[in-house]
Amino acid sequence: MSDSFSIDFPIPGDIDAIVRLEHECSLSSRGASAYMADLDDPHELLLVARNLNPASNSERLVGIFSARLVIDELQIDNIAVASDFRKTGIASMLLEEGLNLALKCGAARAFLEVRTSNIPALRLYLKAGFEQIGTRKSYYNNPDEDALVLSLNMVEIRLL
Secondary structure (H helix, E strand, O other): OEEEEEEEEEHHHHHHHHHHHHHHHOOOOOOOHHHOOOOOOOOOOEEEEEEOOOOOOOEEEEEEEEEEOOOEEHHHHHHEOOOOOOOOOOHHHHHHHHHOOOOOOOOEEEEEEEEEOHHHHHHHHHHHEEEEEEEEEEEEEEEEEEEEEEEHHHHHHOOO
């Protein structure tokens, strides 16, 4: 497995791979048509991580960052990484690129929800400077689980 990655904006040909990755990661999918519309929406911040394999002259979509910018607030919806590429730093790269892009677009705060049991994601967000500001009871289904609400003051971080 190559450890060469790129973070890019998605193209229409990436949509099916994005939806497949969501399913692989057991995320609620917004569906291909919603993602296709997001490509033209300036308020949607969508990034993909690709594994570049020069030996086979191929690339594979292995991660996504999905968020929405509303005035000066960034709502992070999903960060997902293919199971065979976890613990490679892709989630950190996606988060960093997404936050930097949002900051350049005028975001002052970022918000997200994370399952209480998702310890790797929680560690990632806390390391990036997010703080817990609340809990949403029974926010998630399958299984039923609370969400921790996290916030980041982006004005203080400047560019990562």
